[in-house]
Amino acid sequence: MERSKKLVLVAHCLLNSNSKVAGLVKKQEEIQKILSLLLEKKFGIIQLPCPELTLYGIKRWGHVKEQFDTPYYRRHCREIFQPYLDQIIDYRAVGYEIKALIGIDGSPSCGVNKTCSACWQGEVADLKPDELMSLKIINEAGIFIEVIKKILKAKEIEIPLIAVDEENPFLAREKIEQL
Incomplete structure (x- = not known):
């Protein structure tokens, strides 16, 4: 099999939906x-770790x-990204292209936009209904993506970053088609 020398980094839960908060x-x-x-475009896929899973486990609440x-x-x-940074540097040194990092919008960790x-x-049980209802989506990156961007910039x-919006995943597909 001929290598394409094209790679993408993907948020953990894109390949393993079992890692997401229940529901x-x-x-x-x-x-x-x-x-x-x-796969059709012959990208090698590097699955990033899920910082929420690696810190809190599978039985965590949503944050x-x-x-x-x-x-x-x-x-x-930073610590869990370091081995992936090493891979990025190593791959690039021998001519591979990292074409995109694909995150998942809405995530407090891996949101891109x-x-x-x-x-x-x-205590979750002590939250009042109006406090629970204060949840909103804001136009910012999640913490893991912020950390990765800072490391890469340094x-x-x-x-390039691509956001998968689970409410409208077609936009991400269009961007991937252009890679």
């Missing part, structure tokens, strides 16, 4: 079409960006 899997058939398109915006979580993100936001803290590595 958050949407339009899996459309995600599968995106993954099929990547918002503000809950992850701590020095501890950012350090965790959008993330979930609210001022939540304390290393002078440019990798």
Whole structure:
């Protein structure tokens, strides 16, 4: 098999929806079409780790960006990304192209253009209905994507970002078609 020397980095949950917070899997058939398109275009796929899963495990509650915006979580993100940064540097040194990093909009970690936001803290059971209803989507990246962008910028590595919006995954497919 001839190597394409084209790679993409993808958010963990795009390849493994089991890693998501229970109840958050949407339009899996459309995600599968995106993954099929990547394979059809002969991209090597590097699955990034899920910082939420690697820190809190599978039985975690849903969080918002503000809950992850701590020095501890950012350090965790830097640490788990380091081996992938090493791969990026190594691949590029021998002529491979990293064509895109594909994240998942709405995620407090892997959102590219959008993330979930609210001022939540304390016991989940103690949150009042209006506090729960304060959840909103804001036009910002998630914490893991912010950390990755900062690391890549410091290393002078440019990798285009593509957002998969699970409510409208067709936009991501169009961008991948152009790679």
